[in-house]
Amino acid sequence: MRHRRLLAAGAVGTVVVAAALGISSAAGAAPSASAPRASAPRDEGAPDSLRALAAKIGLRIGTAVIPFDLNTPAYRDIVADQFSVVTPGNEMKWQVVEPTRGTYDWSGGDRLVKFAEEHGQLVRGHTLLWHNQLPAWLTTGVANGTISDTELRALLHKHVIDEVTHFKGKIWQWDVANEFFTDSNPSGINPNDFWVSHLGAGIIAEAFRWAHQADPHALLFYNDYNIAGEDGTNAKSDAVYAWLRQMLAEGVPINGVGDQGHLDTQYGFPTQMTQDLRRYASLGLKVAITEADVRTFVNNPTAQVPTDHLATFAQPYEFSQMLKACLAVRQCISFTVWGFGDADSWIPGFFTGEGYATIYDVNLQPKPAYFDLQQDLQLAAYGAPHRVHTDQH
Ligand code: 9MR
Numbered sequence: 001m002r003h004r005r006l007l008a009a010g011a012v013g014t015v016v017v018a019a020a021l022g023i024s025s026a027a028g029a030a031p032s033a034s035a036p037r038a039s040a041p042r043d044e045g046a047p048d049s050l051r052a053l054a055a056k057i058g059l060r061i062g063t064a065v066i067p068f069d070l071n072t073p074a075y076r077d078i079v080a081d082q083f084s085v086v087t088p089g090n091e092m093k094w095q096v097v098e099p100t101r102g103t104y105d106w107s108g109g110d111r112l113v114k115f116a117e118e119h120g121q122l123v124r125g126h127t128l129l130w131h132n133q134l135p136a137w138l139t140t141g142v143a144n145g146t147i148s149d150t151e152l153r154a155l156l157h158k159h160v161i162d163e164v165t166h167f168k169g170k171i172w173q174w175d176v177a178n179e180f181f182t183d184s185n186p187s188g189i190n191p192n193d194f195w196v197s198h199l200g201a202g203i204i205a206e207a208f209r210w211a212h213q214a215d216p217h218a219l220l221f222y223n224d225y226n227i228a229g230e231d232g233t234n235a236k237s238d239a240v241y242a243w244l245r246q247m248l249a250e251g252v253p254i255n256g257v258g259d260q261g262h263l264d265t266q267y268g269f270p271t272q273m274t275q276d277l278r279r280y281a282s283l284g285l286k287v288a289i290t291e292a293d294v295r296t297f298v299n300n301p302t303a304q305v306p307t308d309h310l311a312t313f314a315q316p317y318e319f320s321q322m323l324k325a326c327l328a329v330r331q332c333i334s335f336t337v338w339g340f341g342d343a344d345s346w347i348p349g350f351f352t353g354e355g356y357a358t359i360y361d362v363n364l365q366p367k368p369a370y371f372d373l374q375q376d377l378q379l380a381a382y383g384a385p386h387r388v389h390t391d392q393h
Contacts, residue, residue: 050370051084053377054335059326060085060122060172061377062336064291066344067091067111074364078340080119085172085334087124087290088112089346092167094159095133106166113170122172124290124336127223128160129207130178131194142198149198156199160207164214173288173334175223175258176211177204181243183226185235189243205252212253223258223290228325229272230263237276245283258290261322262338264354265296265314273325281331289326291338293347294318294369295357301348304355304362315356316369323376 045051054061062085069075079086090096091108098104109125116123138155141147147155164174180201182190189201196203208220227240240257247254257280263269277287296311298304306312326332339345340360347357359370379385 045081048374048378050082050374050377053374053381055084056381057327057377059332059377059380060334061373062086062124062334063340064089064126064336064338065112065115066339067108067115069344070111070115075341076115078360078364079115082340083121085122085124085336086112086116087126087336089126089339090133092125092163093127093130093133094138095135097163098135098159101135101137104162104166109167113167117170123167123170124288124334125164125167125171125174125218126290127175127178128163128211129156129176129195129204132179134194139194142194153199153203156195156203156207157210160210161214164211164218168215169217171215171218173219173221173256173258173286174211174215175290176208176220176254178223179225180204180222181224181227181236181239183231183236185231185233187231187236187239189239205247205250208247208252208254219255219286220253221256221258221286221288221290222254223260225260225262225291227257228259228261228276229270230261230267232267232270234272234276237272237279241276241279241283244280244285248283248285254285256286256288256333258288260291260338261289261293262291263294263318263322264351265294265311265318269318269321273322274328277325277329277332281329285331287326287329287332288334288336289322289332290334290336292319292322292336293338293345293357294322295347295351295354297353298348298355301355302362304342304348306356311356312368316367316372319359319369320372320376323373327376327380 050061061083063079063083064087065079066089070079088109091112096108097106113123138147142152180189180193181187189196191197211220222244224240227237229237244254244257280287294315296315297307299307323335326335337359340358341364342356342358342360343362345355345357348355359367359373361367
């Protein structure tokens with residue numbers, strides 16, 4: 001069995017930018033609940049921008065954003081011009097929104113929601129239920145026994161209700177639950193997961209019910225990595241598919257599934273991706289690529305020049321294939337990159353020796369991957385591949 005990637009399980013030195021923003025919670029008017037949320041953005045950017053081309057085919061192109069970086073003009077302009085949906089990289093995670101028990105800090109999330117409203121963008125909320133980036137007061141309390149499992153459940157309920165209520169009407173897709181399945185063959189819900197080990201696997205369905213109760217119009221997603229064949233065996237996809245089918249049969253309000261899409265050129269492009277996305281869609285779910293990036297080995301974390309010249313072809317190729325997998329599935333409603341510039345990417349900090357994972361270089365200049373995505377969208381927007389049918393062969 002191949003472990004194609006490993007996610008650090010422990011809390012990471014997250015840069016909590018929210019406090020530095022000094023932004024109030026005024027987030028502007030919420031779109032009306034009955035508004036046609038997936039209609040073309042008000043502000044479509046330049047005609048050849050990713051967002052404008054994608055709008056022609058009803059697709060949203062997104063990026064993870066560091067709200068504090070929106071103060072930097074070059075960064076802000078790319079977010080505004082190229083993308084029609086944004087995800088806060090960290091600012092809606094529990095660790096950031098409730099650093100001290102009982103005291104909320106919505107400033108980073110509010111800042112991004114306001115920016116999105118000003119630029120005709122939708123927002124993906126990320127993420128309500130995850131083992132990682134939890135507040136220290138919570139994990140410490142559980143570890144030393146001062147927070148019982150009964151209290152933990154009540155705290156989670158409050159967290160989900162309060163956060164979804166705070167952003168009610170402003171979130172298009174919520175990543176309700178994140179990364180619950182094992183990287184094994186066969187795969188399944190990880191019994192050792194923080195939440196599962198304390199509250200049982202049923203807590204995942206509970207979180208979806210609570211989120212639906214707090215904002216009945218938000219699309220509720222299950223989000224994970226390696227669930228579209230990236231593991232090489234498709235075991236994780238099989239397990240997630242079976243679980244989703246069961247949840248839907250039980251009436252759990254799940255609307256979509258997000259494949260994160262963290263790829264690495266050393267493994268080649270997963271051959272099952274389109275079929276796996278179609279299989280989820282066959283359950284009546286929306287699908288999305290939620291955190292796309294394609295890493296490769298580089299000279300150093302600052303310049304991020306690929307050490308193998310062929311990687312400069314493989315990297316954009318895999319981005320393009322991933323977008324095409326989404327384009328090939330009607331129910332794929334958004335394609336989001338996990339940050340757009342190599343200098344901001346999480347990759348060099350997590351995968352020693354790797355980088356070059358995004359679509360803009362360290363100086364925020366578009367890379368071949370950007371132009372490949374643009375060309376794919378251009379072809380899709382103008383109907384290619386389209387053949388004139390004749391009777392002559
Ligand atoms: O991009 C996020 C990075 O800034 C954080 O340090 C990291 C902590 O684990 O989380 C990153 O985002 C993750 C996302 O929330 C869930 N899927 C994996 C992403 C990369 O680790």
